[in-house]
Amino acid sequence: MPAPQSPVRHLYVHVPFCPTICPYCDFHVLTRRAGLVEKYLAGVEEEAARLADRYAVDLDTVYIGGGTPSFLRDAEITALAQSIRRHLGWGRLENTLEINPGTVSAGRAALWRDLGFGRASVGVQSLDDATLKFLGRQHDARQAREAVTTLARQGFRVSGDLITAVPGQPLESDIRGLVDLGVGHVSAYTLTIEPGTEFARRGVTVGEDDERAGFEQTEALLTAHGFTRYEVSNYARPGQESRHNLAYWHNRTYLGLGPGAAGHYPAEGRWQKAEGGRQKAPLTPHPQPTAHNPPLTLRRTNPHLHDWLAGGRGEVQPVDAEEYVTDALFMGLRLREGxxxxxxxxxxxxxxxxxxxxxxxxxxxxxxxxxxxxxxxxxxxxxxxxxxxxxxxxxx
Known part of the structure; x- marks a missing residue:
């Protein structure tokens, strides 16, 4: 029999708003319009309360991603953090906020720190202005450097995102620049052209030779500067690994909150709170298991914003033991530890x-x-x- 499940330890929160949509992005993102953020925050409050009512939650990590969470105004990010704390608590080990360099100031960084965020994942992408322009980024290299420096001064553990295999990109200069800024973690992702994106419509392509060169050069340069490649696309100085993302790569269970957010839940209400000796109804109907192949866990993906606001249930996928194992192998083999x-x-x-x-x-x-x-x-x-x-x- 499978081992019993423990309470949920990890929470992902999706903020779908961005100032602009990057030409390579295929995430659920949209620009803000009057009243939408207010409706989103009310929806988060309601969904967080429902999750707390149904599941035993004892968080180690919280990760707020997007979209551009740091694009929220000060009162909005404060309300979001308060909703999470009120209903689900806060991570004991790590709390991460994804940050766009163009949204950073000393005052805002201090606010984010006061709200309880200790780790900043900064969308640097490049430290070359021509590369940033090609990628459709709204910040320049100077803003990226200043953002990382400001966040570090506020005491954040800073991770810098980097896109590789971009045509004409001075990759070595980008990597050396991040290292010189003192980041403790680098996430380096190959530029991927996804269907439906602006780059796909333009016919932008990335050659396999360029992908492989970026893959190998990134490792060579970062390991030479004391970083360990602990996952295929992620490098860290000792103790700077992303504890939240390690939960994904170890195929652990976690909650997803917000439109488009994905969660990985145990099946059969193993986290559900008991009331009067009976389990409460699940948040969404569980697919009926078969006698020979019962689900071990469930993967649930929330609908996009407008359906989510209307009470849509999204998609629920049962994961049997064999699929659980192949998922765990696919994720776990990405790790150096195996x-x-x-x-x-x-x-x-x-x-x-x-x-x-x-x-x-x-x-x-x-x-x-x-x-x-x-x-x-x-x-x-x-x-x-x-x-x-x-x-x-x-x-x-």
Whole structure:
């Protein structure tokens, strides 16, 4: 049998508002219009209360992302933080706010700190003005540098986002610039052209050779400056890893709050509070399990803003033991530490080493995975080909 679930430890909150929509962005974002933010904040208050009423919550981390959470006005971000605290509490270990460099001032940074945020994820993307212009960013390199410096002075743990494989990008200069600013964490993502984005409509492409060069050069430069590549796209100085994102990569359960937010919940109300010896009804109807393949967890995605405000329920996907394992492998193999197959067996109730022995052996033989005892890791080549590796597990 799978191991029993503990209370929810992690919360993601989605703020969908942005000053402009970047040409590469395919997230649920929109520009603010009169009255929309007020309705959003009222909706967060209501949804947070519903979650608190139904689930036992004991948070380690809170992550407010978007969109551009720092685009909210001071009174708005204060109201958002107060709603979360009032109903769900606050993270004991880490509380992160995503920040656009153009929204930072010393006064605003002090407010965010007073609200309880200790980690800032800053959308630097590049420290080259021509690259920022190509990416459609509204800030320039000077603003990015000043934002990181201001946040560090306020005592934030600062992470800098970086986009790689951008045509004409001086990647080495970008990386050295971030290092010189003193960030403790870097998230480096390859420019990806998603369907429906402005870049896709323009016919912008990214060559595989450019992707691979950015992938390898980023690691070489950051590791030379004392950063560890602890996940495929994330680098940290010792102790600066993102505790919240590690919950995703370890395939842990977490709540999603706000329009477009995704959550990962245990099935069958394992977090639900009891009242009079009976469980309360789930937040959304659970798909009916089958006798032979009951869901182990549920993945729930909230609808976009207007449907969310109208009370839409979004999508609920049941995750059985096998899908839970393949999800955990796909996420966990992104980590340098890899996946403990014994722990995954205990969590899923499925004997992972036996069930996927052929896929493990085949990828070890190709040099894409290593297996030491029950610890399964991706090699550098395996990281690059991770989608192909996990496909073999799905086809078993």
């Amino acid at each position: 996946v403990d197959l014994g722990d995954l067996t205990r969590r899923s109730g499925l004997n992972v080493s036996e069930r996927y022995a052929a896929a493990i052996a085949a990828n070890v033989g190709r040099g894409l995975l290593t297996l030491e005892g029950e610890l399964l890791r991706a090699t550098p080549q395996g990281w690059w080909l991770l989608n192909r590796v996990v496909t073999e597990f799905l086809e078993v």
